[in-house]
Amino acid sequence: MPKVGVETTRRQQLIAATMKAIDEVGLADATVIRIARHAGVSAGIISHYFGGKDGLLEATMRQILSDLGEAVASRRAALRSATPQRRLEAIIDGNFDCSQVVSPVTKTWLAFWASSMHKPQLQRLQRVNDRRLHSNLCHEFCQLMPREAARDAARSLAATIDGLWLRGALSAEGLDGDRSRRLAREHLSRLINDQPAS
Amino acid sequence: MPKVGVETTRRQQLIAATMKAIDEVGLADATVIRIARHAGVSAGIISHYFGGKDGLLEATMRQILSDLGEAVASRRAALRSATPQRRLEAIIDGNFDCSQVVSPVTKTWLAFWASSMHKPQLQRLQRVNDRRLHSNLCHEFCQLMPREAARDAARSLAATIDGLWLRGALSAEGLDGDRSRRLAREHLSRLINDQPAS
Amino acid sequence: MPKVGVETTRRQQLIAATMKAIDEVGLADATVIRIARHAGVSAGIISHYFGGKDGLLEATMRQILSDLGEAVASRRAALRSATPQRRLEAIIDGNFDCSQVVSPVTKTWLAFWASSMHKPQLQRLQRVNDRRLHSNLCHEFCQLMPREAARDAARSLAATIDGLWLRGALSAEGLDGDRSRRLAREHLSRLINDQPAS
Amino acid sequence: MPKVGVETTRRQQLIAATMKAIDEVGLADATVIRIARHAGVSAGIISHYFGGKDGLLEATMRQILSDLGEAVASRRAALRSATPQRRLEAIIDGNFDCSQVVSPVTKTWLAFWASSMHKPQLQRLQRVNDRRLHSNLCHEFCQLMPREAARDAARSLAATIDGLWLRGALSAEGLDGDRSRRLAREHLSRLINDQPAS
DNA sequence: TATGAATGAGATTTCATTCAT
DNA sequence: CATGAATGAAATCTCATTCAT
Numbered sequence: 054m055p056k057v058g059v060e061t062t063r064r065q066q067l068i069a070a071t072m073k074a075i076d077e078v079g080l081a082d083a084t085v086i087r088i089a090r091h092a093g094v095s096a097g098i099i100s101h102y103f104g105g106k107d108g109l110l111e112a113t114m115r116q117i118l119s120d121l122g123e124a125v126a127s128r129r130a131a132l133r134s135a136t137p138q139r140r141l142e143a144i145i146d147g148n149f150d151c152s153q154v155v156s157p158v159t160k161t162w163l164a165f166w167a168s169s170m171h172k173p174q175l176q177r178l179q180r181v182n183d184r185r186l187h188s189n190l191c192h193e194f195c196q197l198m199p200r201e202a203a204r205d206a207a208r209s210l211a212a213t214i215d216g217l218w219l220r221g222a223l224s225a226e227g228l229d230g231d232r233s234r235r236l237a238r239e240h241l242s243r244l245i246n247d248q249p250a251s
Numbered sequence: 252m253p254k255v256g257v258e259t260t261r262r263q264q265l266i267a268a269t270m271k272a273i274d275e276v277g278l279a280d281a282t283v284i285r286i287a288r289h290a291g292v293s294a295g296i297i298s299h300y301f302g303g304k305d306g307l308l309e310a311t312m313r314q315i316l317s318d319l320g321e322a323v324a325s326r327r328a329a330l331r332s333a334t335p336q337r338r339l340e341a342i343i344d345g346n347f348d349c350s351q352v353v354s355p356v357t358k359t360w361l362a363f364w365a366s367s368m369h370k371p372q373l374q375r376l377q378r379v380n381d382r383r384l385h386s387n388l389c390h391e392f393c394q395l396m397p398r399e400a401a402r403d404a405a406r407s408l409a410a411t412i413d414g415l416w417l418r419g420a421l422s423a424e425g426l427d428g429d430r431s432r433r434l435a436r437e438h439l440s441r442l443i444n445d446q447p448a449s
Numbered sequence: 450m451p452k453v454g455v456e457t458t459r460r461q462q463l464i465a466a467t468m469k470a471i472d473e474v475g476l477a478d479a480t481v482i483r484i485a486r487h488a489g490v491s492a493g494i495i496s497h498y499f500g501g502k503d504g505l506l507e508a509t510m511r512q513i514l515s516d517l518g519e520a521v522a523s524r525r526a527a528l529r530s531a532t533p534q535r536r537l538e539a540i541i542d543g544n545f546d547c548s549q550v551v552s553p554v555t556k557t558w559l560a561f562w563a564s565s566m567h568k569p570q571l572q573r574l575q576r577v578n579d580r581r582l583h584s585n586l587c588h589e590f591c592q593l594m595p596r597e598a599a600r601d602a603a604r605s606l607a608a609t610i611d612g613l614w615l616r617g618a619l620s621a622e623g624l625d626g627d628r629s630r631r632l633a634r635e636h637l638s639r640l641i642n643d644q645p646a647s
Numbered sequence: 648m649p650k651v652g653v654e655t656t657r658r659q660q661l662i663a664a665t666m667k668a669i670d671e672v673g674l675a676d677a678t679v680i681r682i683a684r685h686a687g688v689s690a691g692i693i694s695h696y697f698g699g700k701d702g703l704l705e706a707t708m709r710q711i712l713s714d715l716g717e718a719v720a721s722r723r724a725a726l727r728s729a730t731p732q733r734r735l736e737a738i739i740d741g742n743f744d745c746s747q748v749v750s751p752v753t754k755t756w757l758a759f760w761a762s763s764m765h766k767p768q769l770q771r772l773q774r775v776n777d778r779r780l781h782s783n784l785c786h787e788f789c790q791l792m793p794r795e796a797a798r799d800a801a802r803s804l805a806a807t808i809d810g811l812w813l814r815g816a817l818s819a820e821g822l823d824g825d826r827s828r829r830l831a832r833e834h835l836s837r838l839i840n841d842q843p844a845s
Numbered sequence: 846t847a848t849g850a851a852t853g854a855g856a857t858t859t860c861a862t863t864c865a866t
Numbered sequence: 867c868a869t870g871a872a873t874g875a876a877a878t879c880t881c882a883t884t885c886a887t
Contacts (some may be wrong), residue, residue: 059867079369081279085861095869100862160368167365170358170421171277179421208418209434213407216414220406223364223377236407243441257850282877293852298879455846475765477675481882491848496883556764562817563761566754567673575817604814605830609803612810616802619760619773632803639837653871678856689873694858 063102064112066092071113076157080164085109111174114165117158118182124150125189137193138245141210144189145237148214154230159222186211197245206244213240262300262310264290269311274355278362283307309372312363315356316380322348323387335391336443339408342387343435346412352428357420384409395443404442411438459498460508462488467509472553476560481505507570510561513554514578520546521585533589534641537606540585541633544610550626555618582607593641602640609636658696658706660686665707670751674758679703705768708759711752712776718744719783731787732839735804738783739831742808748824753816780805791839800838807834 070092074083085106089096103109125147132143152158169175187207194203214237221228268289272281283304287294301307323345330341350356367373385405392401412435419426466487470479481502485492499505521543528539548554565571583603590599610633617624664685668677679700683690697703719741726737746752763769781801788797808831815822 063867079366081366082369084859096861097863097869098867101868106861163365163368166417166421167362168277168279170361171280180423183418183421205434205437208430209411209438212414212418212434213411213438214414215417216410216412219364219413219417220381220410223368223381225378232406236403236410239403240407240411240438243445247441247445261850283879284877294877295853295879295881296851299850304878459846475762477762478765480880492882493848493884494846497847502882559761559764562813563757564673564675566757566817567676576819579814579817601830601833604826605807605834608810608814608830609807609834610810611813612806612808615760615809615813616777616806619764619777621774628802632799632806635799636803636807636834639841643837643841657871679858680856690856691858691860691874692872695871700857 060102063094063098066094067099067102067109068113068116071109072117072157072161075161075164080161080168107174110165110168111178113161114169114175114178117162117165118178120158121148121150121153122182122185124148124153125186129189137196138241141190141193141241142238144186144193145210145214145234145241148218149228149230149234149237151230154221154228154233156227159218159228163219163222183211186214194244198248202248209244210237210241213237258300261290261292261296264292265297265300265307266311266314269307270315270355270359273359273362277358278366305372308363308366309376311359312367312373312376315360315363316376318356319346319348319351320380320383322346322351323384327387335394336439339388339391339439340436342384342391343408343412343432343439346384346416347426347428347432347435349428352419352426352431354425357416357426361417361420381409384412392442396446400446407442408435408439411435456498459490459494462490463495463498463505464509464512467505468513468553468557471557471560476557476564503570506561506564507574509557510565510571510574513558513561514574516554517544517546517549518578518581520544520549521582525585533592534637537586537589537637538634540582540589541606541610541630541637544614545624545626545630545633547626550617550624550629552623555614555624559615559618579607582610590640594644598644605640606633606637609633654696657688657692661688661693661696661703662707662710665703666711666751666755669755669758674755674762701768704759704762705772707755708763708769708772711756711759712772714752715742715744715747716776716779718742718747719780723783731790732835735784735787735835736832738780738787739804739808739828739835742780742812743822743824743828743831745824748815748822748827750821753812753822757813757816777805780808788838792842796842803838804831804835807831 067088070088071083073091074088077083078087085096085099088109089099099106099109103112125144128143128147128150129140132140135143147153165175166179169179190207190210191203194206197203198206217233217237218228221233265286268286269281271289272286275281276285283294283297286307287297297304297307301310323342326341326345326348327338330338333341345351363373364377367377388405388408389401392404395401396404415431415435416426419431463484466484467479469487470484473479474483481492481495484505485495495502495505499508521540524539524543524546525536528536531539543549561571562575565575586603586606587599590602593599594602613629613633614624617629661682664682665677667685668682671677672681679690679693682703683693693700693703697706719738722737722741722744723734726734729737741747759769760773763773784801784804785797788800791797792800811827811831812822815827
């Protein structure tokens with residue numbers, strides 16, 4: 054177990070260092086040396102633990118997605134018997150959880166998004182995550198409206214959530230969690246209340 | 252005039268080749284050699300016309316933003332005396348103009364967005380564009396609701412538009428212009444119709 | 450003859466531009482484009498008139514050496530019947546002629562000296578010039594002292610002249626012609642007056 | 648200590664290789680690849696140890712100047728209580744120390760001199776060295792003659808020393824240390840003995 | 846005769862990875 | 867397990883030369 058402990062620690066250390074490096078200088082300039090320096094270790098260790106830089110980047114994206122998924126899942130679990138709207142709000146809240154809206158996470162996330170366009174490994178991760186969000190949203194919306202309308206509502210809310218992240222990551226002040234949450238919730242309530250008369 | 256023609260032609264050629272290269276392999280792997288090959292010229296010519304790779308990338312981003320701005324502006328100009336809602340729809344339509352939603356443009360745009368987080372030159376361009384969109388939206392919404400509400404509406408619609416772009420750029424099928432336009436318009440009409448009773 | 454005039458003019462223009470460029474940025478950074486810009490012509494013309502950059506550099510060195518030789522020769526010619534000391538002084542004066550001690554000339558000269566270490570074409574020119582100075586000095590000293598002593602005196606005076614040029618080219622203030630001439634003359638008079646008693 | 652040893656060794660190795668390369672093909676053609684090949688290492692290592700080619704060149708010039716300074720200083724130290732003339736002779740001897748008059752050193756020195764005309768970093772080094780020689784010479788001459796005369800004597804002797812180096816570096820046979828030393832000493836003794844009656 | 850657009854060779858530098866210690 | 871010295875591939879940029887106009 055001490056071995057596992059050391060290995061786990063090192064991996065977490067390096068993943069955190071990767072986010073910090075990307076936050077600081079961007080994915081393109083996040084060299085292994087810079088990442089290793091952030092973690093206080095030598096560059097060679099990255100190949101040792103992750104098989105190479107790509108492995109580290111993939112592990113980092115995995116970490117971000119799983120943290121995000123967890124933030125959503127734990128909130129939904131706490132509201133298993135609540136109304137669909139409450140659970141949709143929980144999904145929104147999970148996406149703007151305070152652990153998710155700090156600069157290293159948002160910048161790294163956007164960097165991976167862009168990168169995933171041309172890296173199959175990252176693309177797969179991103180698509181799984183996407184589908185999960187969409188299916189979660191659809192599931193809840195379906196209890197409030199017909200399937201087709203629910204799909205569109207899910208698309209619309211997902212786009213708004215991602216758009217708020219995107220604009221937050223790029224803005225000078227960083228992502229404003231409270232305001233984003235509020236705007237997303239308002240959008241949600243309009244989607245629910247303002248359905249075309251069927 | 253032949254000289255000017257050659258220079259302008261080459262520049263357009265290289266900018267188009269840059270988008271194609273980014274569409275194909277991503278910004279990180281869009282080397283000058285690959286870009287030059289796409290344009291059917293030698294790599295050295297890029298430094299000759301743009302002073303270096305950075306100059307070419309900046310020019311490419313400028314081109315995308317100006318094309319986008321033009322698509323919006325021409326539509327708005329045609330509706331100078333229409334209702335605010337019509338003009339807001341024109342802004343949406345401009346953002347999803349068929350010339351804007353092809354893969355080379357959307358992928359390049361997202362790549363630049365990510366890159367702009369750490370490149371001051373690109374960041375400046377991106378912020379100018381952002382402010383322009385926000386101010387256009389605000390201007391119209393202000394005629395339909397109080398200032399604060401208008402600001403939030405502008406933020407919400409802008410986030411949705413960007414989110415639809417983002418998700419379109421990342422999806423396997425590319426950006427679906429018609430659906431995106433429809434979702435954005437529906438969001439707009441809800442923002443206008445479903446204001447909290449003051 | 451008009452053709453010849455144009456050709457001669459262009460060549461002089463380009464040689465002068467070469468010196469100016471070397472004076473400004475050094476031999477290593479004196480690119481054909483910079484030289485051409487100094488002359489107000491296009492870069493391609495250099496290959497046309499000199500066969501290439503090397504040809505231009507060689508022609509420039511030739512010009513400098515011939516100007517220097519002329520400055521010395523004309524002074525000596527005016528003193529054909531004077532004493533050897535007078536004629537040696539004339540050689541010194543020629544080497545520090547005001548046309549020779551301006552920055553473009555001294556800097557270019559030193560640059561060529563360094564370069565001539567590894568360029569046979571320039572080395573040949575430099576050696577011819579060297580031998581000419583040495584033989585001129587020897588010829589005069591031989592009338593004042595035994596051959597071996599004369600050779601040493603020539604070596605000593607030549608070294609001092611070159612050393613004064615070298616230090617002048619490198620000093621912040623440039624070559625001080627008057628002082629250099631004075632120091633060289635004092636050295637000369639000591640060489641003549643202070644011979645070991647034979 | 649093994650680490651330090653490796654670093655110091657590599658740096659010395661690369662500096663020596665730089666001189667050899669410059670001796671062989673000149674500064675202009677002394678590429679990092681050639682230098683690295685001389686040292687039996689790869690080219691990338693130069694950036695690793697010196698931050699780039701410029702750093703290596705500066706370190707090489709520093710080495711030459713410090714070796715030269717040391718050769719002079721050790722000789723002067725051995726003659727602290729001797730006459731000024733003896734100490735001046737020691738300065739001359741130091742400048743023509745057998746470790747200094749070999750081709751890689753003289754050629755590299757001249758190359759740097761020429762280069763220093765337009766490279767501030769090298770220029771600074773060269774000026775410091777110059778001032779040191781001048782001040783050393785002045786200090787000794789001042790004990791033998793009035794200040795103004797001493798300054799001129801220092802200038803004259805310095806020019807002769809440099810001129811002998813220069814001509815030695817350029818001559819086909821290389822610098823003849825014995826003859827140069829003799830000529831410089833004769834110049835020195837004339838400067839001391841043949842002062843104008845005050 | 847003169848231009849300058851274009852090429853292609855070559856130089857420097859960066860960087861992920863490997864490996865001996 | 868960990869280091870960091872070293873490599874070699876790849877990328878950008880510069881520049882002399884050529885050639886169509």
